[in-house]
Amino acid sequence: MRILIVEDELKTGDYLKQGLCEAGFNVTLARNGLDGFHLAMTESFALLILDVMLPDVSGLRIVQSIREAGNMTPVLFLSALDTVDDRVRGLELGADDYLVKPFAFNELLARARTLLRRGASQPAVQRLQISDLVLDLGKRQALRQGKKITLTQKEFALLELLMRREGEVLPRSLIASQIWDMNFDSDTNVIDVAIRRLRGKIDDDFSQKLIHTVRGMGYKIEAPLSDDSN
Ligand code: CA
Numbered sequence: 151m152r153i154l155i156v157e158d159e160l161k162t163g164d165y166l167k168q169g170l171c172e173a174g175f176n177v178t179l180a181r182n183g184l185d186g187f188h189l190a191m192t193e194s195f196a197l198l199i200l201d202v203m204l205p206d207v208s209g210l211r212i213v214q215s216i217r218e219a220g221n222m223t224p225v226l227f228l229s230a231l232d233t234v235d236d237r238v239r240g241l242e243l244g245a246d247d248y249l250v251k252p253f254a255f256n257e258l259l260a261r262a263r264t265l266l267r268r269g270a271s272q273p274a275v276q277r278l279q280i281s282d283l284v285l286d287l288g289k290r291q292a293l294r295q296g297k298k299i300t301l302t303q304k305e306f307a308l309l310e311l312l313m314r315r316e317g318e319v320l321p322r323s324l325i326a327s328q329i330w331d332m333n334f335d336s337d338t339n340v341i342d343v344a345i346r347r348l349r350g351k352i353d354d355d356f357s358q359k360l361i362h363t364v365r366g367m368g369y370k371i372e373a374p375l376s377d378d379s380n
Contacts, residue, residue: 151196151197151266152175152176152178152195153170153175153176153177153178153195153196153198153199154179154197154198154199155167155179155199156185156186156189156190156198156199156200156201156204157179157181157199157201157228158181158182158183158204158205162201162228163179163181164179166179166255166258167179169255169258169259170262173259182204182206183204183206183207183209184207186200187211187212194223196223196224197223197265197266197269198213198223198224198225198226199226199258199262200213200228201227201228202228202229202236203229203230209228209229210243213227213240213244213245214243218307218310219307220276220290223269224246224247224266224268224269225244225245225246226247226248226249226258226261226262226265227247227249228249228251228253229249229250229251246265247264247265249261278310278313278314280316280360280371280373281358281373281374282294282295282356282358283313283360285309285310285313290306292309294352294356295356299351299352300351301351304329304330304344305344305347305348308325308345308348309371311329312361312371313371315370316370316372318370319367319368319369319370320368320369320370321367321368322341322342322368322369325368326341329344345363345369348361358373359374
C-alpha cells in the first residue's frame with residue numbers, strides 16, 4: 151500500500167518514512183508542500199500523512215484542494231499546534247484524523263492502519279446528481295440523460311462546486327476563489343465565460359435548464375420545481 155508523507159522537518163520525515171517502510175508500506179516522502187500537493191493530485195495513494203505547518207503550501211490547503219477535486223484518500227494530519235481551532239479546522243476541511251507532535255511511532259502506525267481499513271471499506275465512487283445530470287467523482291465523468299459530456303478540469307471543478315451546493319446562489323467572488331484561486335476582480339468576465347461554456351455543454355441541448363443566473367448575485371444549479379421530463 152502506498153503512503154505519501156509530506157513533512158518539511160528532515161528528521162521527522164526520515165523517521166516516519168523508515169518506520170512505515172519497516173512496517174511494510176510503500177512510502178513516498180515529499181519535503182515541501184508544493185511537491186506534496188503535486189503528488190497527492192497526480193498519483194494514487196492509500197493514505198496521506200500531512201504536516202500542517204509547511205513553509206509553502208500548508209497541509210490544510212493540500213487537503214482542501216484534493217477534497218475539492220473529489221479525491222477522498224484518507225488524510226492524517228500531523229501538527230505541533232495543539233489547539234482546538236486547528237483541530238476543528240483540519241477536520242472541517244476534510245482530514246480524517248489528527249495527531250499532535252510529538253507522538254509515539256506506534257500511535258501513528260495504529261491510526262494509519264485504522265484509516266487504511268476504513269478507506270478500503272468505503273465505497274470508492276461518489277456521485278452527485280441533479281435531475282438527469284450525474285457527476286461521477288470517481289470516474290471524473292459528467293453524464294446528462296446517460297450521455298457522456300466532455301468537460302475541462304476547470305469546468306468539472308465548477309460544475310462540482312455548483313452541484314455540491316445545489317440550490318444555493320454562489321457569488322462570482324466565491325467561484326473565483328474556489329476554482330481559479332484568485333481574488334475576484336470585477337473587470338474580468340472569466341467566470342461568466344466559463345459558465346457560458348458549461349451551459350453550452352450541459353444545458354443548451356436540453357429543454358430543462360439546470361444552471362440559473364441570479365441577477366446581481368451569482369449562479370446556482372437547480373432542477374426545475376415541476377419534474378416534467380418532457
Ligand atoms: Ca513543519
